[in-house]
Amino acid sequence: xxxxxxxxxxxxxxxxxxxxxxxxxxxxxxxxxxxxxxxxxxxxxxxxxxxxxxxxxxxxxxxxxxxxxxxxxxxxxxxxxxxxxxxxxxxxxxxxxxxxxxxxxxxxxxxxxxxxxxxxxxxxxxxxxxxxxxxxxxxxxxxxxxxxxxxxxxxxxxxxxxxxxxxxxxxxxxxxxxxxxxxxxxxxxx
Ligand code: HEC
Numbered sequence: 001x002x003x004x005x006x007x008x009x010x011x012x013x014x015x016x017x018x019x020x021x022x023x024x025x026x027x028x029x030x031x032x033x034x035x036x037x038x039x040x041x042x043x044x045x046x047x048x049x050x051x052x053x054x055x056x057x058x059x060x061x062x063x064x065x066x067x068x069x070x071x072x073x074x075x076x077x078x079x080x081x082x083x084x085x086x087x088x089x090x091x092x093x094x095x096x097x098x099x100x101x102x103x104x105x106x107x108x109x110x111x112x113x114x115x116x117x118x119x120x121x122x123x124x125x126x127x128x129x130x131x132x133x134x135x136x137x138x139x140x141x142x143x144x145x146x147x148x149x150x151x152x153x154x155x156x157x158x159x160x161x162x163x164x165x166x167x168x169x170x171x172x173x174x175x176x177x178x179x180x181x182x183x184x185x186x187x188x189x190x
Contacts, residue, residue, distance in 0.1 A: 084135075095157070095160045096161040096164030099157055100164050103149070103153075112165060113171065113175050114177055115176070118176055118177025119174075119177055120168065122171050122172075122178055123170075124177070126142075127142060134165075138153075138158050
């Protein structure tokens with residue numbers, strides 16, 4: 001095509017009949033498209049200032065939801081009391097006594113002075129005798145041969161048996177398992 005011919009095509013008024021099979025139309029944009037275009041601009045006019053000044057963001061919304069979920073989880077999680085809820089409760093202590101004689105006495109002796117397991121009535125504690133530590137000892141067990149009792153007894157019965165252990169008559173002497181322990185002299189004679 002010569003330059004003249006190209007210019008002629010470029011300058012041809014629209015709506016003219018196609019020449020060489022090439023023509024140009026100027027159809028109006030459909031009104032639904034136009035309405036959508038205007039709507040996005042209007043939306044942006046409100047949304048942009050809103051987003052900028054309201055303080056809302058995905059981050060703050062996320063943080064708020066996480067904090068909310070944490071609070072709900074904390075409210076429903078079974079909390080471990082740090083103090084024995086059954087201390088001094090006669091009915092609970094009677095139940096604890098039952099558990100102690102059937103289970104714990106086999107290793108700690110019915111009076112708690114110790115057999116395979118150490119004495120529970122002397123002033124010496126290997127792991128400590130705060131409520132929380134005792135609860136931990138009995139629920140989770142200890143490596144020196146103390147089984148974990150949580151699966152069999154559950155928290156409530158463990159607190160009750162500990163409430164009972166507390167009522168056992170105490171001995172000032174270091175008992176079985178204590179560092180200064182001397183075994184009682186074997187009985188003499190026959
Ligand atoms: C199979 C024998 C056995 C049974 C049954 C048993 N214990 Fe023990 N217990 C032990 C042994 C052994 C230890 C010492 C663990 C160690 O030194 O690591 C121990 C340690 C303990 C201690 C820690 C003492 C300290 O000085 O810190 C407590 C408290 C205790 N037992 C309570 C109980 C209670 C309550 C029960 C009943 C629910 C029970 N035990 C049942 C064997 C047993």
